[in-house]
Amino acid sequence: MTQTSTLSDVREFHPRVRTALDNPQIRSNFRNAMDGLMGKRQKAFDGWDLDKLRDLGAAVRLRALARLPELLERLEANCIRQGIQVHWAETGEQACEIIGDICKARQARTVIKGKSMVSEEMELNHYLEEQGIEALESDLGEYIVQLAEETPSHIIMPAIHKNTTEISDLMHERTGTERSHDVDYLTASARQQLREKFMTADVGISGVNFAVAQTGTLCLVENEGNGRLTTTVPPCHIAVTGIEKVVEHLEDISPLLALLTRSATGQHITTYVNMISGPRRDAELDGPEAVHLVLVDSGRSSVYQDPELMDTLRCIRCGACMNHCPVYTRVGGHAYGTTYPGPIGKILMPHLLGLDSTRDLPSASTLCGACGEVCPVRIPIPTLLQRLRKESVDGDRLRPSVVRGHGSKRHWKEVLAWNAFRWIFASPGRYRLLGMLMTRFRAFTPSRVGAWSRYRSAPKPAARTLHQLVNERAKGGGR
Amino acid sequence: MTDPIKLYPAKPEKVYFFATCLVDLFYPDAGMAGIQLLEREGIEVLFPQDQTCCGQPAFSSGFNDQARDVVVPQLDLFPGDYPIVVPAGSCGGMMRKHYPELFAGTPWQEKAEALAARTWELTDFLLNVCHIRLKDQGKPVKVAMHTSCSARREMGIAEVGPRLLGQLGQVELVEQARAEECCGFGGTFAVRHPEISEAMVNDKTEALVAAGAETVVATDCGCMMNIAGFAEKNQRPLKGQHIVSFLWERTGCSDGEGEA
Amino acid sequence: MSKARNAILERLRAGRGDQPLQAPASDFSVVRDRDWSLTERLERFETTISSVNGEVHRVVEEVWVQHLWALMAAKGLNNLLVAPETVLGQQLLQQQQASGPELRTYRDPVEHWKSELFNGVDAALTGCRGAIAETGSLILWPTVQEPRLMSLVPPVHFVVLRADQVYCTFYQALAEQGWADQGMPTNALLISGPSKTADIEQTLAYGVHGPRELVVLVLE
Numbered sequence: 001m002t003q004t005s006t007l008s009d010v011r012e013f014h015p016r017v018r019t020a021l022d023n024p025q026i027r028s029n030f031r032n033a034m035d036g037l038m039g040k041r042q043k044a045f046d047g048w049d050l051d052k053l054r055d056l057g058a059a060v061r062l063r064a065l066a067r068l069p070e071l072l073e074r075l076e077a078n079c080i081r082q083g084i085q086v087h088w089a090e091t092g093e094q095a096c097e098i099i100g101d102i103c104k105a106r107q108a109r110t111v112i113k114g115k116s117m118v119s120e121e122m123e124l125n126h127y128l129e130e131q132g133i134e135a136l137e138s139d140l141g142e143y144i145v146q147l148a149e150e151t152p153s154h155i156i157m158p159a160i161h162k163n164t165t166e167i168s169d170l171m172h173e174r175t176g177t178e179r180s181h182d183v184d185y186l187t188a189s190a191r192q193q194l195r196e197k198f199m200t201a202d203v204g205i206s207g208v209n210f211a212v213a214q215t216g217t218l219c220l221v222e223n224e225g226n227g228r229l230t231t232t233v234p235p236c237h238i239a240v241t242g243i244e245k246v247v248e249h250l251e252d253i254s255p256l257l258a259l260l261t262r263s264a265t266g267q268h269i270t271t272y273v274n275m276i277s278g279p280r281r282d283a284e285l286d287g288p289e290a291v292h293l294v295l296v297d298s299g300r301s302s303v304y305q306d307p308e309l310m311d312t313l314r315c316i317r318c319g320a321c322m323n324h325c326p327v328y329t330r331v332g333g334h335a336y337g338t339t340y341p342g343p344i345g346k347i348l349m350p351h352l353l354g355l356d357s358t359r360d361l362p363s364a365s366t367l368c369g370a371c372g373e374v375c376p377v378r379i380p381i382p383t384l385l386q387r388l389r390k391e392s393v394d395g396d397r398l399r400p401s402v403v404r405g406h407g408s409k410r411h412w413k414e415v416l417a418w419n420a421f422r423w424i425f426a427s428p429g430r431y432r433l434l435g436m437l438m439t440r441f442r443a444f445t446p447s448r449v450g451a452w453s454r455y456r457s458a459p460k461p462a463a464r465t466l467h468q469l470v471n472e473r474a475k476g477g478g479r
Numbered sequence: 480m481t482d483p484i485k486l487y488p489a490k491p492e493k494v495y496f497f498a499t500c501l502v503d504l505f506y507p508d509a510g511m512a513g514i515q516l517l518e519r520e521g522i523e524v525l526f527p528q529d530q531t532c533c534g535q536p537a538f539s540s541g542f543n544d545q546a547r548d549v550v551v552p553q554l555d556l557f558p559g560d561y562p563i564v565v566p567a568g569s570c571g572g573m574m575r576k577h578y579p580e581l582f583a584g585t586p587w588q589e590k591a592e593a594l595a596a597r598t599w600e601l602t603d604f605l606l607n608v609c610h611i612r613l614k615d616q617g618k619p620v621k622v623a624m625h626t627s628c629s630a631r632r633e634m635g636i637a638e639v640g641p642r643l644l645g646q647l648g649q650v651e652l653v654e655q656a657r658a659e660e661c662c663g664f665g666g667t668f669a670v671r672h673p674e675i676s677e678a679m680v681n682d683k684t685e686a687l688v689a690a691g692a693e694t695v696v697a698t699d700c701g702c703m704m705n706i707a708g709f710a711e712k713n714q715r716p717l718k719g720q721h722i723v724s725f726l727w728e729r730t731g732c733s734d735g736e737g738e739a
Numbered sequence: 740m741s742k743a744r745n746a747i748l749e750r751l752r753a754g755r756g757d758q759p760l761q762a763p764a765s766d767f768s769v770v771r772d773r774d775w776s777l778t779e780r781l782e783r784f785e786t787t788i789s790s791v792n793g794e795v796h797r798v799v800e801e802v803w804v805q806h807l808w809a810l811m812a813a814k815g816l817n818n819l820l821v822a823p824e825t826v827l828g829q830q831l832l833q834q835q836q837a838s839g840p841e842l843r844t845y846r847d848p849v850e851h852w853k854s855e856l857f858n859g860v861d862a863a864l865t866g867c868r869g870a871i872a873e874t875g876s877l878i879l880w881p882t883v884q885e886p887r888l889m890s891l892v893p894p895v896h897f898v899v900l901r902a903d904q905v906y907c908t909f910y911q912a913l914a915e916q917g918w919a920d921q922g923m924p925t926n927a928l929l930i931s932g933p934s935k936t937a938d939i940e941q942t943l944a945y946g947v948h949g950p951r952e953l954v955v956l957v958l959e
Contacts, residue, residue, distance in 0.1 A: 014674075021678050029940075036941050052769040059765040066760035069751040082923075088744035140947055141938035157938060164940045187936060187944040194948065199853050215923045225891055225934040225949025232887050232926070233849070243747065250919040254910040255770045265937070268787065269874035271949070273929035281925055285886040286849040297747045305754035326661045330678045364672050366665025366679075367539060368628035383580075389541030396543035398585065409541075418537050422545040425500070426552060428529035438504055451673035455680070456708030459505050466498045466507035470514070470526045 010353060013360035016335040026161060030332045033160045037323040040266025041374070057259045058378040060252045061314040064244075068304065071213040071246045072295065078216025082278035084291045092122025095296045099124065099205065099238055100131050102292055106236055108133060108202035112194075114220065114230040115139040116207030117155050117317060118240050118296055121339045121352065124205070136201070138194050138226035140187065147174045153333030155340060156264045156319040161332050194226070204230035204288065208241035209316070210256060211293070214249045218293065220274040221260060223267075228274050237288040239276070243295050244313040256316055259376035263320040299352045299404075306402055308387060312347050314377045319344075321371035321381060327364055336361065343371035347384040355392050356405030362388035363409075435465040485635065487607045488562060493523040494604075495556075495563040499570040500532040501700040502721075509700065512727030513566045513601050520609040527556035533565075535573040538581060540667050547581060554590045562608070563594065564601045566723050567699045568630025569666075571600040576633050602698065602722055603636045606643055615647035616731040623653050623692035624722075625683075625706065627699035628661050640698055640722055647729050655690040657682075664705040680709045687717055694718045696725045773873065773907035780872040780905040781957065787875025791932035792945055793953045797902070800958040804834040807897060807956065811840050811862065814952075818843055820856075820863035820893055822884040827866050827899050845886050856888060862895035869904035870955075871912055876931040877955065878912060880924045887926050896950040898930075902959045 020026050045053075064071060076086045089095035095118075103111060111133055113119065125146070128135040137146040141158035145151065148170055152158030159167065164181050171177040177189040206227055210219040218239050220227045231237045247253060261267045280287035303309050322328040322342025333341035338349040338358065346361040355362075362385050371381040391401040392409035401407060424430045438445075438461040449458045464472075494517060502510040514524045530553055534546035557563055565571040575598040582591035605611040624640045631637040637659070644652045663669065663679025670676075684706055687695050693716070697703040700721060707719025775783065785795045798806045811819065818841040822828040828844075835842055840861075849856060865885045868878040877898050881887040890896050906912040909929070913919070918927070934949030945951055 014672075017672070017674055021674050027678075033941055049769055052766070055763075056765055056767065056769055059763045063762035063765060066762040069748045070759065072748065072751075088741075088747055090743045090746055094743060138948065139938070140936045144938065157941075159938055160941075162940075164942070167939055183939045183942040183944045186939055187947055191947055195857060198948075199857055215919055217923050217927075223934065224936050224947040226947070228887075228891050228928075229948055232891065233853075235850075243751075250923075251767065251910060251913055252765070254908070254913065255767070257909065258770055267791075269876055269929065269931045271791070271930065271932050271935055273876075273931075275923065275927040276925070277923035277927070278925050283883045284925060285845055285847065285883065286888045287886075287925055295747075297743075297750075301747050301750035301754070304751055307755075307760075310754075326663070326679055327672075327675055330675055362541075363668065364675065366628065366661045366663060366668045366676075368661035368665070369632035370628070370659070370661070373632055386539065386541070389539070390543055391541070393541040395541040395545075399543075414540075415542075418540065418542040418545040421537055422548050425531045425534075425549040428531060428552070431500075431531040432528075435504055451670040452708075453712075454673055455677040455712065456705065457711040459704050459708065461504050462507045464507060466503040466510035466526075467528060469507050469511055471528070 010337040010357045011360070013335070013337065013364065016337060017331050020331040020335040025163070026332050027330070029161055029163055030329050033157070034323050034329045037265065041263055041320060041323070044262035044266040044268060053255060053259060054376055054378050056255045057376050058314065060247060060255055061316070061377045064247045064252070065304070065310060065313055067248060068243070068246065071248055072243060074213040075211055075216060075246050078213065079293055082216050084216065084278055084293050087292060087294045089294060089296045089298070092296065092298050095122050095240060095294050095298070096124055096127040098294055099240065100127060100133070102236070102238055103128070103133050103203055104131070106202055108236070110134045110136065110197065110201045111203045111205055112197055112201035112230050112234060113137050113142070114204070114206035114222070114227040115142055115158070116205065116240055117339065118207055118242050119205065120152060121298065122296065124240070135205070136194070136197050138198070138230055139222075140190055140224060143190055143194065144170065147171065151334070151339070153341065154319060154322060155317055161334065198229045198233050201234045203236045203238060204234040205238045205240065206230050208239050208245050209260070210253050211241060211246045212250050212253065213246055216277055217250065218276045219253055220276070221257065221270045221272070222274070223271040225272060228272055231274065231276055232287055235288055236290045236292070237276075238292045238294060240294040240296060243297055243300050260316050260318050263318040263374065263376040302404070303351045309351070309384065309403070311379050312351065312384060314379050315344055315348070316377060317344075318376055320374045320376065324370040324374050326366070326368060326370065343381045343385075347381055347388065350388055350403055350405070354405030355388065355403050356408035359392050359405070359409040362392055432467060435467055439463055439465055439468070490608055490610075491522065491561050493525055493559065493561045495559075495561055496524050496526045497530055497533070497563050497565045497570070497574070498526070499565060499567045499700070501704070502566055505704070506700050506721055506724070509566055509721035509724045513564070513723045516605060516611070516723065516727055517564070517609070520605070520611060522609070525559070525561070529553070529556055533570040533573045535570060536666055538573065538577060543581060547585070550578065550581070551587060554587055554594060557594060557597070561597070562604065563598045564604045565598060566601040566721065567701075568600050568627045568634045568636065569699050569701060571598055572629035572633030574598040600630060600634045600636055600698070602639045602643055603634065606639050611643070613643065613646040613726060613730050615649045615729050617649055617729045619649045619651070620694070621651045621653050621692055622694045622696050622725070623655050623687045623690050624658075625662060625687070625695050625697045625702055627697065627702045630698040631659065636698075640696070643722070643726060644696065650729065653690040653692050655692070656686045662702045662705050664701045666701065669705065680705050684710050684713070684715055684717060688715055692717065694720055694725070696720055696722045698722055767910060770908055770910045773911070775872060775907050777903065777905070780907060781902060783872040784870050784875055784905050787873070788932055788955065789875075791875065791935070793875065793932040793955060795955045795957060797957045797959055803899065803956055803958055804830055807864070808836060808839050810954065814895065816840060816861040816895060818861050820845060820860050820889055822865065822889070824884045825866060827864065828884075831864065845889060849886070849888060856892055860893040862897060863889040863893040864897040864899065865889050866899050868916065869906055869912060870900050871909050871929070872905050873908045874929070874931055876909070876929040879928040879930060881926050881928070890928070890930060891949050894946065894950055895952045895954065897954045897956060899956050899958060902957050
């Protein structure tokens with residue numbers, strides 16, 4: 001993993017949460033954005049049998065995963081037949097090297113990038129800069145984030161943590177754009193800055209939304225047109241994607257598209273669905289002369305080993321889980337310290353980074369289930385969070401933990417606490433004794449009980465437990 | 480993959496009552512109200528004295544071993560083929576949805592599955608099995624409803640509370656912003672991530688106050704403790720009450736034994 | 740490289756054995772079954788693409804070129820990139836007016852005139868392979884005659900659509916045009932409106948990197 005440099009940062013969850021919660025700008029930026037996105041999603045599915053559509057989305061993804069190795073081989077064969085060069089990388093570092101080598105072989109100086117979360121995951125820009133290659137983000141949100149030298153705070157809307165004023169100030173400082181609240185003006189300015197780069201870039205790098213095994217087709221979904229420019233204008237296009245993005249048939253993308261754009265931003269479709277099946281052919285007048293596909297594993301094949309955890313790989317990266325997450329809405333994307341924030345990040349990042357460095361993530365959920373309820377491919381996110389909680393404390397002797405870094409959250413104090421819980425609650429006698437003591441000495445109930453009473457008054461035990469009331473009632477001749 | 484349609488049983492002669500530890504130790508009035516509502520519907524209520532806790536606190540913290548050990552002795556407390564009713568969506572969800580996964584592949588699997596299939600959340604049971612008809616005898620009041628996330632999403636009963644309250648002529652159920660959003664309780668979440676929990680319960684409380692409710696009526700004691708506890712500590716004008724206590728109180732405690 | 744390939748495939752197979760896992764059946768009826776009449780399809784297409792700032796003009800086939808000249812004049816566009824070898828291109832060249840916009844053609848590989856294409860072309864006109872009613876999308880398969888950048892680089896993109904080529908859904912278009920069977924082109928596109936973004940505080944802005952205007956001429 002290339003994340004070694006940020007490992008220690010990932011662990012600092014609580015301080016980052018505090019910082020985010022104390023920032024009213026962050027709070028209101030996310031609240032407003034998430035409210036808007038939730039409303040749009042709901043409207044977008046008007047008139048659909050959403051249960052049935054989600055069933056289909058899940059079925060398509062499950063079928064792809066069931067045949068994953070075969071489909072990857074088929075994808076590879078069909079890509080090669082059409083002139084797409086296919087590369088495999090076990091780690092993010094390897095993927096960076098592959099891409100770096102392609103760039104160097106072409107003596108590339110500048111790379112223009114379309115949005116790709118996998119490239120964020122493997123810190124590709126950082127790697128390319130080290131190799132002396134300029135990598136410029138062209139998606140407007142990514143461009144803003146890059147100007148600010150930050151990372152995306154949302155997988156679909158990278159700059160959602162900033163408001164117009166902040167963006168205007170940033171563009172003014174970094175590019176000399178005049179300060180303005182006119183979004184059209186700011187957008188036009190970014191367009192102007194990037195046009196030149198599109199024309200001169202040596203390589204275009206993009207992600208992939210779906211890779212179709214049947215036809216060797218790479219599908220990219222976008223609104224701005226930067227993805228199309230990235231994959232059409234430079235002489236070389238490199239598409240980089242996780243191995244789980246493959247689907248079997250071309251028709252499979254139809255339900256996934258319907259789900260993806262509606263779940264993500266409430267659009268019935270994005271402006272562009274760009275399907276690429278090869279480099280420029282004879283007599284064609286544009287398009288790259290070389291197309292490469294880099295398939296990145298980076299922990300995914302390990303997730304695939306476990307039938308329950310495998311569900312994580314169904315994800316089509318729509319971001320609906322974070323849009324609906326009450327925790328994400330409060331703390332924003334950066335608090336997580338991981339490439340993928342929110343619920344999907346909580347169930348995916350432990351596999352990419354290890355549970356030891358992500359140990360606070362599985363517990364940072366109320367298990368409210370809003371994420372699972374909106375997931376377009378029905379990933380049982382709360383169940384997977386629960387599973388990772390178990391893995392992080394090695395809490396089940398019947399089912400050994402398998403995730404890298406498991407058991408790292410197991411602390412003797414907590415084990416002792418749950419053993420005490422068991423000692424009392426597994427014994428009716430001891431439990432009734434507890435009830436008797438609590439009611440009898442209720443006057444001595446502490447008014448401060450740890451973190452709970454920092455923000456709330458502590459609950460007071462009742463004068464009689466229900467056990468006692470029912471008992472007395474029976475003795476008194478009640479039913 | 481779609482959730483199976485719930486098949487309600489015919490109204491039985493008897494039910495088992497699983498109180499939950501929070502109700503037992505902190506809010507027994509809610510338990511007693513539940514028992515009495517069921518009895519008023521002509522159902523005999525069996526209360527196994529050896530019941531303790533559903534095991535959820537340990538389970539949701541990842542300590543499955545401890546959770547299982549707490550549950551196992553209780554699997555035998557409900558021998559008759561009667562429904563088990565629970566005055567909480569979250570404990571009900573634990574029993575109905577999570578016992579089967581907790582005990583999968585263990586000697587207790589069959590028992591756990593049988594118990595899960597017989598478990599019902601109390602208000603759901605009152606409305607959809609007993610077809611309860613409530614007659615309001617209280618003064619006009621404005622309340623808001625908080626359906627816990629497990630009641631809403633695991634037990635699928637978001638409609639039940641409002642429909643029961645709708646039967647009460649003098650009760651105005653006020654609309655709140657973001658009713659379906661979590662209150663920030665989440666069991667041990669509230670103490671593991673107190674800052675986030677506080678941000679959530681703060682927003683929830685403000686939404687309820689802004690809605691003009693004097694009382695928030697909740698399906699679950701956990702959420703109620705969270706919201707009402709926050710309101711009390713921060714001197715916000717909002718009280719909390721378990722929905723079952725509220726229903727019993729409003730309908731006149733008619734067999735004369737209820738505690739208002 | 741092939742070492743990585745083998746290791747990845749091996750790990751995937753180690754997890755589940757040689758046989759594919761079971762997966763539930765895929766019932767496509769939810770994205771397939773629509774039986775809208777042609778009129779209904781056209782209406783839906785128009786409503787949907789208009790909702791994202793696409794501009795639709797229904798014109799009688801015989802006068803579409805005159806209609807286009809009028810539109811271009813109204814929009815103040817001085818030149819138009821056309822594909823001279825296509826039927827549409829032929830019609831445009833035949834009906835070119837001395838006082839009308841200058842017609843330009845995409846004759847050379849983009850490398851030879853990139854700067855001109857990016858900076859000097861006001862608008863382009865292409866045909867399409869049909870449209871999708873449900874999502875308000877145009878289907879384009881760029882060709883040697885109509886290269887990919889025609890629909891992307893000029894600030895205004897005119898598209899000619901035949902009224903009888905509107906499918907209900909993407910699924911139907913895929914099936915009826917037999918995409919998977921005939922082999923895919925280098926590039927296939929669905930275009931549903933002008934280029935847009937909402938990356939700045941969720942505020943919609945059009946014409947980010949692609950065309951600012953998308954104008955559909957529906958030939959009836």
